[in-house]
Amino acid sequence: MSAGPDVSPRPARNGRVVLVCVGIVAGMTGLSFAAVPLYDMFCRVTGYGGTTQVASAAPSAAIDRKVTVRFDGNVAPGLGWKFSPETISMSVSVGETKLAMYKAKNVSDKPITGTATYNVTPNQTGAYFSKLQCFCFTEQTLQPGEEIEMPVAFFVDPSIAENRDLDDVDEITLSYTFFPAKSQKSASAAGPERPKS
Structure with missing residues (x-):
């Protein structure tokens, strides 16, 4: 009578399957942590999703547009501030550097630290909207009742004229949203922060 099939390779095969599954889970976990910085880098490079560009210098000349x-x-919600632009809109020549001011006021009875994110619409213009100075992503601490002005220096890159799909764009909206900072600082320890210039 035959002894039957040999089942000894099966535990080794199961071990390989477990090892592959653990490797896949570890790889997916690593990719999930890398996804946000990679997506942010992609948006900054391409202007995707209305992400603006950061410039170190203004263009040499404006164009007739x-x-x-x-x-x-x-x-x-959860940030006891009032925050708004001082000017609702302005006419800008493409390539011209302009300065816009925003105001923030802490309307609560305690020090609050906030940080701002931004985008522009239409989204396709993000690759051409460049900021020379901005308060975004910098934590701002305001004391109770304190009000500050925050400048944004910007220009619309003249290379927008080369994108024929944007010929009909004559309006761009720059939008900021302030959120509570992840780590609220003690105002007595840190003191109020000011926008970097």
Whole structure:
């Protein structure tokens, strides 16, 4: 009578399957942590999703094309601030450097630290909207009742004229939203922070 099939390779095969599954889970976990910084880098490079560009210098000359830049300011729930642009809109020559001011006020009875995110619409213009100075992603601490002005220096890159799909764009909206900072600082320890210039 035959002894039957040999089943000894099966535990080795199961071990390989477990090892592959653990490797896949570890790889997916690593990719999930890398996804946010990689997506952020992709958006900054391409302007995807209305992400603006950061410039170190303004263009040498403006071109004969005007756009209206509108300004928007929002506060996320849980942040006891008022936040708004001082000017609702301005006419800008493409390539011309302009300065816009926003105001923030802590309307609560305690020090609060906030940080802002931004985007522009239409989304396709993000690759051409460049900021020379901005308060975004910098934590701002305001004391109770304190009010500050926050400048944004920007320009619309003249290379927008080379994108024929954007010929009909004559209005761009720059929008900021302030959120509570992840780590609220003690105002007595840190003191109020000011926008970096």
